[in-house]
Amino acid sequence: MTPEGLRYTKDHEWARTDGDLVVVGITHYAQDQLGDVVFVELPAVGRTLEAGQSFGVIEAVKTVSDLYAPMAGEIVEVNAALAGEPALVNQAPYEAGWMVKIRPSNAADLDHLLDASAYRALLEAQHA
């Protein structure tokens, strides 16, 4: 449920290095909390983001949630498949349900995010 090798945020997003880009999505825990996702609003390609800035919206049947940039950078690609199939976020949050690819302003920012064991600890603390 919390794959190794990825980085995580307290807002329940994950980030994965892909060449000189970083792929971003929401965690299994986040999609489970949201329930069935019916719409994902993603930013325009080329937009630049500050770390922590809201860049999109996930609309689920019961609730809505903002998406936050895990690090500063430029949006270079968004997952177009989510427009027709938002349920991919529920079905494969770490794979086909990815949201955006960012060209980070500073690649080292990734190292400041949580690793899998720290994120697991965060989840456990929330449920203690």
Added chain:
Amino acid sequence: MTTLTTPFLECHKRAGAKLVEFAGFLMPISYAGILAEHRAVRTSAGVFDVSHMGEFEVRGPDAGRFVDHLVTNRVAGAEVGQAVYTPMCLPNGGIVDDLLAYKFEDRIMLVVNAANIAGDWEWAQEVAQGFDVRLENVSDRIAQLAVQGPRAAEIFEGLVPPAALDLGYYRFTGTSLWGVPMVFSRTGYTGEDGFELYFDAAQGERVWEELFQVGRKVGLQPIGLGARDTLRLEMAFCLYGNDIDRTTHPLEASLGWTVKLDKPDFVSKAALLAAKAKGLERRLVGLEIASPRVARQGWEVLAGGAVVGRVSSGTASPSLGRSIALAYVPAGGAANGTEYMVRSGSVELPARVVPRPFYTQASHR
């Protein structure tokens, strides 16, 4: 306050439910997922644990006269075996609750919303002053399951007398299932055909197990509160606490058909007559939102840039694939096709008044 549970808590856990606290009860919000559960009810059948709802029994020589005084619809004149949907109002017309009144030979049973049990009980006792009636709150002793969907009746074939499956909508009968006596009622909150079963809470788990055994043939699924909400909203059925409450009255909530202003006298009659004479200020309407975003409870309704109303419920309609909402708008702007904007913070979406129900393919109206 400690969290209450229904007799089915262990059944929910075994079925993999995600549990939340609702109206003081630990209840299943979903099992397989809201969309899958919604689809099951629209295409086959599903079971809802609605045991959190309250039941009051009214007995005595004045039972009919009292209930007709307490609520806005006509109950005393209903036939034995008939269930009547009705608001219950304050003297100023504000809605205390909406409920089902079941007319039995010897009593009337009022089925009320879980969140309102205490308030309703207090109010009913107050109104009962001067009537020769005995009121009993039997909420804790009664389990309630709703079996809903176009294939709901199939489940009970051969298990109940044919007459029970020939019941009209909003009719009920006493019967027994797996040796458990129950009220078998052709009612529901989904727009689909189906039944609501009321029985001894102590028999809860057994009935649940038996029901899913026989329900296998139609792929019966457990359904949580999440899909209960999307199903009722597609039918534009009011939800107490969202679309109606003590600050709204039944006429503006488009529940005029449940208000019998020609009844001799009832609590709220004068206020509702006056409201009608004066003309309504606002009206609950159905909105279709021209966006995949959902306008939820509390969003503002705008006309010409000014706030003129408020969204009371909203969801992404699973059956229609559209964003729908119920909202109060000015009574003069309630006609189908009237255009508004709905807003929350910086998000502003176009909306249009559409006919209710939103979903017109349900197996019952």
